[in-house]
Amino acid sequence: MATAAPMESRFGHPKATGGIIFEAACFAAATLLLAALGGVVISLAIGGWPAFQQFGFGFLTSSEWNPVTEVYGAGTAIVGTLITSFLALLVALPLALGVAVFLVEFCPRVIAQPIAIAVELLAGIPSIVYGMWGLFVLAPWFAENVQMPLMMSAEPGSWQETLFSGIPNGANIFTASLILAVMILPYMAAVMRELFMTVPPQLREAAYGLGCTPFEVVRSVVVPYVRRGVIGVIMLGLGRALGETMAVTFIIGNSHDFPDSVFASGSTIASTIANEFAEATSDMHSAALVALGLVLFLITFIVLAFARLLLRGQKI
Amino acid sequence: MFKRFAATFGAALLFASAVQAANISGAGATFPAPLYAKWAETYKATTGVGLNYQAIGSGGGIKQIKAKTVDFGASDKPLKPAELAAAGLYQFPTVMGGVVPIVNLPGIKPGQIKLTGALLGDIFMGTIKKWNDPRIAAVNRGVRLLPIPITVVHRSDGSGTSFLFTTYLAMKNPAWAAKVGASDAVAWPAGIGGKGNDGVSAFVKQTMGSIGYVEYAYAKQNRATHILLQNKAGGFPQPNAPAFSAAAAGAKWQQAPGNYVLLLDQQGAAAWPITGVTFILVYKNQTSAANGASVLKFFDWAYKKGDASAVALDYVPLPAPVKALMRTQWLANVKAGGKPVYVSR
Numbered sequence: 001m002a003t004a005a006p007m008e009s010r011f012g013h014p015k016a017t018g019g020i021i022f023e024a025a026c027f028a029a030a031t032l033l034l035a036a037l038g039g040v041v042i043s044l045a046i047g048g049w050p051a052f053q054q055f056g057f058g059f060l061t062s063s064e065w066n067p068v069t070e071v072y073g074a075g076t077a078i079v080g081t082l083i084t085s086f087l088a089l090l091v092a093l094p095l096a097l098g099v100a101v102f103l104v105e106f107c108p109r110v111i112a113q114p115i116a117i118a119v120e121l122l123a124g125i126p127s128i129v130y131g132m133w134g135l136f137v138l139a140p141w142f143a144e145n146v147q148m149p150l151m152m153s154a155e156p157g158s159w160q161e162t163l164f165s166g167i168p169n170g171a172n173i174f175t176a177s178l179i180l181a182v183m184i185l186p187y188m189a190a191v192m193r194e195l196f197m198t199v200p201p202q203l204r205e206a207a208y209g210l211g212c213t214p215f216e217v218v219r220s221v222v223v224p225y226v227r228r229g230v231i232g233v234i235m236l237g238l239g240r241a242l243g244e245t246m247a248v249t250f251i252i253g254n255s256h257d258f259p260d261s262v263f264a265s266g267s268t269i270a271s272t273i274a275n276e277f278a279e280a281t282s283d284m285h286s287a288a289l290v291a292l293g294l295v296l297f298l299i300t301f302i303v304l305a306f307a308r309l310l311l312r313g314q315k316i
Numbered sequence: 317m318f319k320r321f322a323a324t325f326g327a328a329l330l331f332a333s334a335v336q337a338a339n340i341s342g343a344g345a346t347f348p349a350p351l352y353a354k355w356a357e358t359y360k361a362t363t364g365v366g367l368n369y370q371a372i373g374s375g376g377g378i379k380q381i382k383a384k385t386v387d388f389g390a391s392d393k394p395l396k397p398a399e400l401a402a403a404g405l406y407q408f409p410t411v412m413g414g415v416v417p418i419v420n421l422p423g424i425k426p427g428q429i430k431l432t433g434a435l436l437g438d439i440f441m442g443t444i445k446k447w448n449d450p451r452i453a454a455v456n457r458g459v460r461l462l463p464i465p466i467t468v469v470h471r472s473d474g475s476g477t478s479f480l481f482t483t484y485l486a487m488k489n490p491a492w493a494a495k496v497g498a499s500d501a502v503a504w505p506a507g508i509g510g511k512g513n514d515g516v517s518a519f520v521k522q523t524m525g526s527i528g529y530v531e532y533a534y535a536k537q538n539r540a541t542h543i544l545l546q547n548k549a550g551g552f553p554q555p556n557a558p559a560f561s562a563a564a565a566g567a568k569w570q571q572a573p574g575n576y577v578l579l580l581d582q583q584g585a586a587a588w589p590i591t592g593v594t595f596i597l598v599y600k601n602q603t604s605a606a607n608g609a610s611v612l613k614f615f616d617w618a619y620k621k622g623d624a625s626a627v628a629l630d631y632v633p634l635p636a637p638v639k640a641l642m643r644t645q646w647l648a649n650v651k652a653g654g655k656p657v658y659v660s661r
Contacts, residue, residue: 068496069497139522143523167467167507169508249511253508254472254510254511255509267472271472276474278346278474279473
């Protein structure tokens with residue numbers, strides 16, 4: 001598709017004044033967005049500069065986060081962000097695939113619509129509600145029914161004991177990842193369903209005509225047809241998980257140490273900012289938090305750019 | 317129909333803008349926010365002057381007043397005299413509260429466990445790991461302590477509550493002072509962090525053997541299992557309004573430059589050791605006499621008429637002599653064009 005220059009009519013008609021105004025308005029809207037984005041990046045860079053200057057590259061790797069001595073390192077927050085996001089993806093992806101395949105391939109029309117609406121409603125629940133549910137319902141349940149049994153069954157000194165060690169109250173990196181998975185699941189399932197609908201019916205019917213089972217149709221025809229799109233969905237889900245704030249803050253345990261077990265407390269970039277920004281009085285503390293924001297922006301940007309690259313040429 | 321609507325709307329708009337002009341704006345600490353909201357509501361009903369208070373946190377309040385976007389800032393910790401002087405600010409206290417450690421131990425009733433400040437520091441350092449540690453047992457004779465591992469729960473968000481708590485630990489425990497220090501947020505050596513008072517209290521409720529700390533009002537309203545702390549006089553008072561007032565009575569406001577007063581570990585047999593005051597920040601040199609006067613008028617009214625609502629919300633009013641002292645300070649410290657903006661009545 002050829003892109004028209006912003007102020008030139010696409011069909012070569014002599015342009016009416018209304019058309020010019022309309023195009024100009026659209027152009028302004030688009031550039032305003034770009035300008036806002038650029039402004040955010042620049043102000044993050046300026047605001048975080050003192051921290052980058054003071055701590056250099058060590059800001060990205062150090063686990064020391066001490067507002068008293070004014071030494072800040074983003075290492076644990078970066079690691080926590082990446083672990084929770086990828087764990088969430090690992091849980092959400094098969095479920096999202098299952099939901100989408102069921103809705104497109106097997107679901108009777110009568111219940112397809114209610115399920116689709118339920119999925120969309122799930123996507124509309126505010127983050128803080130997930131956080132409260134996680135803190136008051138999931139965490140105690142998880143501690144009692146999963147974490148404690150696992151900890152008690154582990155032999156002293158075995159690798160299981162190390163793997164499952166932690167404070168037995170269900171507030172840890174693993175439960176934070178579970179909450180994140182629930183949060184990105186509806187979004188991923190909805191987009192994936194749309195993707196699967198783009199598979200031409202002829203392909204599907206041909207496969208069934210050859211005697212394929214539904215599983216074979218999904219595995220060998222539907223998924224390969226939208227392969228790159230699915231990768232794009234994964235990246236978008238990851239992008240959302242990376243920046244999720246309140247729900248994670250409530251349940252991750254908020255400690256600035258590298259996690260040493262699956263049930264260890266941790267922190268993410270977004271949770272650290274949410275926790276400390278309101279009461280950050282010293283200039284370096286504020287700068288370190290703004291710098292964290294820039295790091296998160298860069299991580300998200302890389303993920304989304306990667307998704308774009310994979311989505312190129314894929315029709316959705 | 318439309319005309320009438322337009323007329324009403326126009327009148328409402330006019331009325332709103334007329335009120336807007338006299339409104340006071342403030343921003344800062346979240347701890348006193350419910351009380352300031354209550355005061356603002358009553359004050360507006362009696363005087364017609366509204367208060368727009370944004371509870372954005374003490375750090376935010378200090379930044380906003382320094383940027384002169386609000387008439388006053390509010391902070392849960394006092395600014396040091398040097399910082400006040402550098403910014404040309406003056407601070408005064410409004411209301412008190414306290415920090416109370418809470419625990420979750422089977423068979424233990426509120427107030428049954430006693431600790432000293434030094435022990436509390438060791439527990440939060442992670443050096444005392446079990447509840448039946450001989451050092452804990454030594455101050456709790458007759459209490460059955462089980463060998464339950466201790467889980468420390470602290471605030472994950474920066475907070476004036478944590479500032480009071482860590483400052484107290486640093487005063488009483490040299491190891492804490494050397495390795496951790498005191499601030500709104502510190503590098504906690506042990507345990508997990510909950511967001512806000514409710515986050516801490518939820519984790520304490522859910523974890524057997526845990527110990528955390530919350531604001532007094534929060535502990536009281538949730539009937540949490542609090543512990544008793546030893547004060548400077550060696551007693552173990554219950555954390556309640558009289559114990560916080562006793563701490564305030566021991567403070568020497570007169571001798572404190574810039575009103576830099578911490579009510580931690582005060583003299584007095586009945587004083588609760590972790591008591592705190594929340595502060596208001598205003599410019600010494602007001603650009604508008606009217607704005608400065610309306611801020612001080614509001615807090616003058618709050619000193620006079622606000623105690624009942626403070627008590628109802630589980631805050632502790634300042635003792636009368638402290639209020640009287642502040643009124644004289646306002647005359648001497650807050651001026652516009654060299655003249656005091658506060659008119660004492």
